[in-house]
Amino acid sequence: MLVAGAGIAGLAAALDLAEAGLTVELLETAPQAGGRCRSFYDPVTGHRLDNGTHVLLGANPAALDFVRRVGGRFRELPAIYPAVALDGPGGEITGRHAIRLGSPVQLMRSLGLGAGDLLALAGLLLDGRVNGPLGTARPGLLSRKLGQAVLAPLVRAALNIDPAAADARLVARMLRRLALAGPRGFRLHLAEGGLDAALIAPAVARLRALGVRLYPTTPLDRLPPPDPDRMIVLALPPAAAHRLLPNITVPRASSAILNIHYAPDQLPAGMPEALMVTGGMADWIFHRDGILSITTSAADALMDRPAEVLAATGWAEIRTCLAMAGLPAAMPPVRVVKEKRATMRHDPGGEALRPGPVDRTRPRPDVVLAGDWTATGLPATIEGAVVSGQRAAAAVLRRR
Template sequence: MSERWTQAPRVAVVGGGLAGLAGGCALADAGFRVTLFERRPFLGGRASSYQHPGTGEVVDNCQHVLLGCCTNLVEFYRRLGVEGKIRWYDRLTFLEPGGRASLIEPSSLPAPLHTTPAFLRAACLDWPDKLAIAGAMAALVPMTPRDRGESFLTWLRRHGQTERAIARFWRTVLVSALNEDIDRVSVPSAAQVMRESFLKSPSAGRMGVPTVPLTELYSVAGGYLSARSGEVRLRSGVDGFRAEVAGVRLLTPGGEEGFDFVVLAVPFDVLSRMLPQTSAAEPLRQTLDQLETSPITGIHLWFDRQITDLDHAVLLDRTIQWMFHKSKLVAPASSRQPALSPVEGRGHPIPAGGARQLAGREESNGSYVELVVSSSKTLVERSRAEIIDLALNELHEFFPESRAAKLVKSTVIKEVHATYSPRPGVDLHRPRPETVWPRVFLAGDWTATGWPATMEGAVRSGYRAAECVARVTGQREATFVVPNLPPSGFMRLFRG
């Protein structure tokens, strides 16, 4: 684009999830005039919190965790100055029904051998399982296999995995990371997770947990934009756009508004409805039609007493997959800044210094736990009461002390379209940020980031779209995406 810019170009970012926020903040830092449109009355998108009307508690729409390999998300936290609100854990506890624990943690051995001692000690796997896992890991060390249409389950069977290794290791790790069953997951998606988080370096697998409600973490981005001459418009849905030679017109219920560039950072189904009814839009619409979603269910339980000393645990062999001890994880409201997250339709604004934010610590001796079920297709049709019953019965198996505890209140949050499904062939349908309209760019966890549908993927996509805008305006060296963690130990020998 050979335009001369006498003043900073105006960029509209549509969508205030992590993709839009990251892209918008990067552009504002690079001197663009950013206007962010968000349909809801709060920022954060799928990673947000709200005051739940039934319980009166502030809850995250679901527990969100990150890993050490999420370099762009961590960089985004630093940019916003909220990196101190993440607590990091090196050790994961895998619990069997009955309560027996296996601890997975790094040792001083070089990558990719750093977790070997923990695996050798793990009681939840037998020797044939451990040998099989080592063999399959060795196959993933040199490079990420290509997508040949095979599911990862088939790949695992071809690589001699035992049923227990599949159930207790591969399925456990991958269903949480990819939010899809392993018989529906592509080989590169699964391999990327194992290589980036397990194999490349000891710090890659550290788990980060926010110590504040999600909206408190991400609403900071609104202030960040405003402080850099940006504008955040909440409750401002965009219906569509019209791409012109000299700019893009956004179509909103209030009328049309012109911008130099637009970054569309909305979910893929929303984007599909936003596209103009022209033949130019057809290939993108058809691509988006190929994407499917998969659900996640969070079960929130408040007890009259403590049911475990653990901060979190991976739960094996049952429907519930993770326990997060929210009342241990989240700092008391009194020690935090007030949250700013009114919610539309499903809750109430969080009052300043909110009385029972994410409950727990400061509340008597009670405790609050969230149980998470990824790829929760079997729960979508089940009633709240049935899900809570099932969850309690399973919880009693893992934490026998919970049998004596009284359930004070509970809720179930089903995110039916939580993330796109990373099935074989999916990468063919994840579009790049550039579109047929030179001034319109795409962002979102579902775009072609090379990462799964995660906060890291969303931030990467926002930075990529921002790079495209900056480069088109002459900032040829603009780079916002930060590199992956470098491989360490023996992993430095492999490039794939």
């Protein structure tokens, strides 16, 4: 059994296949496993950093179960976390509130939402025929307080796209999953000690204990000839999968994410671990392991801006949003990480191009696809990657 690609999808596929008793070889182009979930040592900050702050939700059962199975460490954050509204990038505060992730009534009250907001949201959730961009399918929803305070930040974070351009059907499916998950579905889970220590290293160790052979720095340049005794899982980025299987459709467009990591000499006690920001450059401010990080989704317009300008704007927002922390005006050591092709673009055009794991029209029935860009019905997140890997493994096992 051959699995090409040791990102989250490939690791999830290899785990299911190995636990089913198959002999698995795992190939990876990079020197290490993890794909876009990776950690690296940064000499500027003197810390080991994640390329981005990858957050899990309580409504991500496949990803949380994968973490448990490999012995990983993601910690659930408290049910109350602060949110700040700014009047523009690097600007001033226009409002503060605490989001209470308890009952739906508590959540709505903490956000100042009313019955009209709930009815507008229910209309999106219950409409099985919703189609097209969200801004066209539900033109008034994003302008409501619900849209500004909850829906837009949630869509930006999960789908990595301007909410108005997001595929409305995918947004509705995501919201239904959150609703069915109950109050804990909105709870945030952060990697303890970074992505490598909390997820990738434990996954690799578990696979090796199961006898999986991992070959880093080993790209799959061409598909091997068909072998009736071997199946192949292609858990590669869409362009690489298309190069090996030119007849498949793959999403072409992508969306960027900006992450900026700051390393102050010391941080005051009592700082929030996660703070949601609206109206500024940052979408979230995270505090973990002595590092302050900002994450900005749907950041295509920021990719060409100089790193020093982005870092200065981000530090100004952190100091404004965490005013009580007494952070210095002088910017500490900083690392700007621009992920220009962080995810596929979740607009209707991109969604239409997502292939399933198996397609009977392909000339290679021994090949199964995996990756967060395949047709999982989920956004291109860790949850989507794990689900895709598990579905690919299930397709392989059905053929044995």
